Each structure stands twice: as C-alpha cells, then as structure tokens.
Amino acid sequence: MITAYISIGSNVEREHYLPAGVAAVAQLATSWRMSRVFEAEPVGFDGDNFFNSVVEIKTSLSLATLQQSLKAIERQLGRPENATKNQSRTIDLDILLYGDVISECSPKLPRSDLYKFAFVLWPMSELCPELVIPGQQQTIAELWQKFSPQQQLWPVE
Secondary structure, eight states: OEEEEEEEEEOSSHHHHHHHHHHHHHTTOSEEEEOOOEEEOOSSSOOOOEEEEEEEEEEOSOHHHHHHHHHHHHHHTTOOTTOOSSSOOSOEEEEEEETTOOBSSSSOBSOTHHHHOHHHHHHHHHHOTTOBOTTSSOBHHHHHHHOOOSSOEEEOO
16 A cells, blocks of 8 residues: 545635545555645636645555656546646545655656645645655644745635
C-alpha cells in the first residue's frame, strides 16, 4: 500500500462537487481520511471562492493509474478535458505526494503547490504535520510554520 495525498478543490457548485470528488477519490482507496474544508479566494484570476481540502489515501494503484483515475473523475464531474489553469472549475484533483516518490515528469512530485499555496499546506499540516517531504529535510509542520500566505483562507464551519 502507498500513502498518497490528493488536493481537492471546487468553486462551481462547490457544496455539491467537493463532496462528490471526495467520495470518488475514496473509491480508489482501501482507507482514507481528510482535512477540514477551507474556503479560499481564487489565485491568479477573478472568480468565486473555492472550497479546498486534502485527502490522504492508502492505495494499491500505481502512480500512473492513480493519475489517470483522478483525471477520469474530473471529467465525470464536469471538468472539461482541455481545462486550463486559472479558471473556475467544478473539481480539481491533484496528487501532492505519492509515498516517497520524487518525479520530474508528469505528475511532478512532490507537487510544487505544497510550497506555494496555503489551501494545500494548511490542510496538509492538519493531516500529517510530522511527515517529512520526500527529498527535503523539513516536515509539513515546519514548512507551514515558516509559510507566509498570499491569500485569504479560513476553515468552513
């Protein structure tokens, strides 16, 4: 079994699509858990606020199969196959970490979003604060402690 961390976000009918995305990702796992849901302002474009979370899964799927499965879920939940960054979306599913894998090809791992976005790092700090990032010598908690968010972010009650 591999432990993987998946970032989930939605800013189109987010009360529907975020839970639908979580449920679909859970089907790929033998066990799973998730962070709280956070509301965040969009980064890089004007649009509705996002709901974001991170899901930790234990899976027997290969990295390639997991990536293909997540892209299929995105399409099933209404995200166009040719969707670009910096636009509203029904669902966004990104692999942040896949075990100890470090990869420079798609998907790049660890995903650079860990170092850039509070909507990824804050949920990760809840799920696995003591996890050492592959190829680094710092934990998620240490990274979060040093992080200076560039966007507004708050937990959804």
